[in-house]
Amino acid sequence: MKLRSATLMDVAREAGVSKATVARVLSASGYVGEETRQRVEAAVKSVGYRPNVMARGLRTQRSLTIGHLLIEITSNPFFAHVARAVEREALANGYKTFLFNHNKNSEQERFGVERFIERQVDAVIFTYPVDAASIAMLRAADMPVVQIERQRTSDTHAVLVDNVAGIEAAMAHLLQLGHRRIAFIGGDPALFPHPGVRARSLEEDRLHTYLDALRRAGIAIDPDLVRLGEYVRLEDGSDVEGYGHAKALFALKDRPTAIIAGCDVLAGGILRAAYEAHLRVPDDLSLVGFDDTIAGQLTPRLTSVAQPMADLGLTAFQLALASIEDPDIAPRTVTLAPSLVIRDSTGPVPVRATR
């Protein structure tokens, strides 16, 4: 026997007016006499009225909820931070977010999209999408879609990070410290779906920026120093991938003096490999992370390319909201700048470095 909480009708009865008048007071629209307004406001307080969002949603066709589909919130603090930023901005605008983890699996993604449609979310944010079909499905239901860190398709918004600038800053930092044997551990573009788009992916941006920087510095490219992988690992964690790649790098007869890692979690695995190989960081090896999530918690604290996670989430929600309010708005791409945070894991190239 669930107690029914107070409804609009209860307020109306209490105040001796009609539902319509109460609605007008609550939405602050239309004409309401001053004395009536006060009576209604008193009644709202006295019966403890709280609007029923489901009923409102049924009528207005707005759930005041947005869906956020991401890879897996437990796999990398990056996702948790972005999700939190979206949520924060959503709350500030009267919205709630529904999270869904797709684990890079297109069936799970599809399943999530269906849950979102059922629950009539007003827009969907992806960090990141797997399959163009799920975006198409949402667009067919006329839902605004915002992609974080993925190039947009013709009718979705996108919030990007300037990965070129990020890697350039990292490379400039290392080159300036005298490093020439710089390894790059990143994501394999082939393993990352960029649904429905032929533009350069973030993985390609990062890789090419690394290669260009070497070229400009007159350093020959050594394919042994370029390691590409999954990098958002679900079964065993990205650190395992970093560990494996680092082991291989340290086994080279001319091992790198510096490494740029695709994310901080991955860098954590590199630190473990360095420890086991008795390489001191930064004395024997410099290490730059990416994301700036756990960089400050590792030992030594990591120099890392900081992603503007808070802005990423905020902007994504703002774009979603703009499209909710005006569905015909033109698709937009917003690019945000990363910044290099220098800590204790990078230092001058060791003098005794080979070559």
Next chain:
Amino acid sequence: MKLRSATLMDVAREAGVSKATVARVLSASGYVGEETRQRVEAAVKSVGYRPNVMARGLRTQRSLTIGHLLIEITSNPFFAHVARAVEREALANGYKTFLFNHNKNSEQERFGVERFIERQVDAVIFTYPVDAASIAMLRAADMPVVQIERQRTSDTHAVLVDNVAGIEAAMAHLLQLGHRRIAFIGGDPALFPHPGVRARSLEEDRLHTYLDALRRAGIAIDPDLVRLGEYVRLEDGSDVEGYGHAKALFALKDRPTAIIAGCDVLAGGILRAAYEAHLRVPDDLSLVGFDDTIAGQLTPRLTSVAQPMADLGLTAFQLALASIEDPDIAPRTVTLAPSLVIRDSTGPVPVRATR
């Protein structure tokens, strides 16, 4: 001009039957002729019908949503894992979860509870509550409440972890390795609200188990080795707290040979302090973490008391569901067992150890 997606009525028209018949087919209840059933099923497919959860919820007074109120999902992977476990079990039962972060702030908690009530969630799970008033508010609205890791009040469920067993296992492990100067860094019971309950808190359980173990081993208790703090730090991260406590411990003239840390993140800070103090782990210092979240990602990989995070979430949801289905069910307390995972951060007491 938002496209209306197909409704029950559309299906009924398409199949040439009434809404009631379609409803019967979909809910598989009541009598429906075989031929009619097939016509309806075909119509459902052909119009692409998807039930509208808001409309259903309005009628049934069930939102098929539960609220999960936690401290802050970005502050410790523990929260993300528990939230994920709740979500997984919820999904398996046709539910979705709404997350809310209260940041240990009772106003924010209250705000979250109000959002939950507005959206008519069917139950609320706390990891952890701050204020007894918000629980009372939910109970007044007849919502089932489940508390994770907090003693239950008279009309809520609780899922606990046997912290006594956890600390006992850690202590037994260290004592067996020959350690006698064992420090304890944990949460200060005074800083942790256990709303409306006078029973021993998890912080007290851990502390007293540590003290008892020492006593039983005939080791005098040294207050210098007991450090209590906030331990879920929001501004600067729990690792900072671990770092500070560890610095102080290392400055003692008779420093500990082993430390038990209240959580893995905190242990990360201890590792940094050890590194700076040129103490090798585990050669000079043994370290045991708690939670087993990032333990495997740190260097060296941490011995840690693993919390059954998946079970915690699963059980919490099951209790919530039981109360949703039968509101008059008796409140239950379920206690789950932790387990000690031994890795590379614990070793024999150093022979040159003082005293």
Next chain:
DNA sequence: TAGTGCTGTGAGAACGATCTCACATGGTCC
């Protein structure tokens, strides 16, 4: 005086489901 506009209010129709009731059939039992 009739028309026009502003202010203030209420009746009642949506929104899309669920669910109670009523009402057909046709067969079985006494």
Next chain:
DNA sequence: GGACCATGTGAGATCGTTCTCACAGCACTA
């Protein structure tokens, strides 16, 4: 042959909002 039950279907109320429309009073204008 009437009572009873199992089967199959539809009409329409209901959940708690929002929102359109109608209308009443009053002041002002032409």
